[in-house]
Amino acid sequence: MRTLIFLLEKEFRQMMRNKQLMSLLIIAPLIQLILLPLAANYSVKNINIAIVDNDHSTISQRMIHKITASGNFRLTGYANNYNDALKMVEEDKADLILQIPANFEKNLVRENHNQVYLAINAIEGTKANLGGGYLASILRDFNENIRVNWVNPGTNNTPQVVVASTNWYNPYMNYHLYIVPAILVSLITSISAMQSAFNIVQEKESGTIEQINVSPIRKHIFITGKLIPFLVLGIFLFTLGLLAGWLFYGIVPVGKLYVLYISLVVYLFTMLGLGLLISTYSNSHQQALSLSFFFINIFNIMSGTFNSVDSMPGWAKTLVSVFPPSHFIRITRMVMLKGSSLADISGHLAAIFLIGLILNTWAVLNYHKTA
Numbered sequence: 001m002r003t004l005i006f007l008l009e010k011e012f013r014q015m016m017r018n019k020q021l022m023s024l025l026i027i028a029p030l031i032q033l034i035l036l037p038l039a040a041n042y043s044v045k046n047i048n049i050a051i052v053d054n055d056h057s058t059i060s061q062r063m064i065h066k067i068t069a070s071g072n073f074r075l076t077g078y079a080n081n082y083n084d085a086l087k088m089v090e091e092d093k094a095d096l097i098l099q100i101p102a103n104f105e106k107n108l109v110r111e112n113h114n115q116v117y118l119a120i121n122a123i124e125g126t127k128a129n130l131g132g133g134y135l136a137s138i139l140r141d142f143n144e145n146i147r148v149n150w151v152n153p154g155t156n157n158t159p160q161v162v163v164a165s166t167n168w169y170n171p172y173m174n175y176h177l178y179i180v181p182a183i184l185v186s187l188i189t190s191i192s193a194m195q196s197a198f199n200i201v202q203e204k205e206s207g208t209i210e211q212i213n214v215s216p217i218r219k220h221i222f223i224t225g226k227l228i229p230f231l232v233l234g235i236f237l238f239t240l241g242l243l244a245g246w247l248f249y250g251i252v253p254v255g256k257l258y259v260l261y262i263s264l265v266v267y268l269f270t271m272l273g274l275g276l277l278i279s280t281y282s283n284s285h286q287q288a289l290s291l292s293f294f295f296i297n298i299f300n301i302m303s304g305t306f307n308s309v310d311s312m313p314g315w316a317k318t319l320v321s322v323f324p325p326s327h328f329i330r331i332t333r334m335v336m337l338k339g340s341s342l343a344d345i346s347g348h349l350a351a352i353f354l355i356g357l358i359l360n361t362w363a364v365l366n367y368h369k370t371a
Helices: 002-017 019-039 058-068 082-090 104-111 125-150 175-206 208-213 219-249 257-281 285-302 314-320 324-338 346-366
Strands: 047-053 073-078 096-100 117-120
Touching (some): 047 058, 058 073, 082 117, 117 125, 175 219, 175 324, 219 257
């Protein structure tokens, strides 16, 4: 224990000596946490739409008004024909084309049905899918209003199905509630894994690792002394992230804070183990940086930060199940939004701990110390 205390004193002094690095480790994550949720938003607005109205009837004008009044679409302009509208899409002036056929209202009254044509610029897939979905929903609602008004007009005998819905855990569909916990996890992941990886590599590059190798310090004591300072740093940064989420986005965890911090300690144990394992395979700062970026980029893309893991193919779900960030992202969302308890997250917590046990054991065994 005395040896560990001396090692921890050395690590904390070495960490605090580099004031520029400490400022960067604290300020940079806070800036990212404040700015990224403002930019990373899947709610699409101001979708440019071009209208080809070949009918110019009251019904077609009411339909266009309903579309533009929704707040999701911005009318770029009217086109005389479909080719002119398509040219607007080619020039990136429009994302969607709505073509209303001639005699639209007349045929609708006479035959009780008619169709419009919708063309979508699908180069930007997410915007195309959401824009097409928004417009289809508006047209369905408009169609239902016509049906109700034209069938048995002036009476209330038309049967209707009224849907009453409630948004649980995120009543106002605030995307920040979904994305802020995930971004916080991503930042903690990057800092804990990379900095722990750089730490031992720095000892190698400076030559001090040779002095430690010939000392009577045991391998597991040395690894523990390297792990604890960054564990404390990760807890501190996570606390700052929670405060930033509360100050800038009004996010207050619904669940107990001790559940979050217990999960955080287990998660940091795992990610610091990954960083230490990377450092045992790296002989230079550049090698450690490349390996860290490799894993962190995969984690950020596939762990459910911006997209749902459930929508991935089966092989990807299996792969993601061994990614610690995917489990911790679910834990933070469950605790912060649903108020989940330790029993609710026990499966994810056990998975993180098991992965961490493997990584840390591997790091200790792979660190070759010569007596």
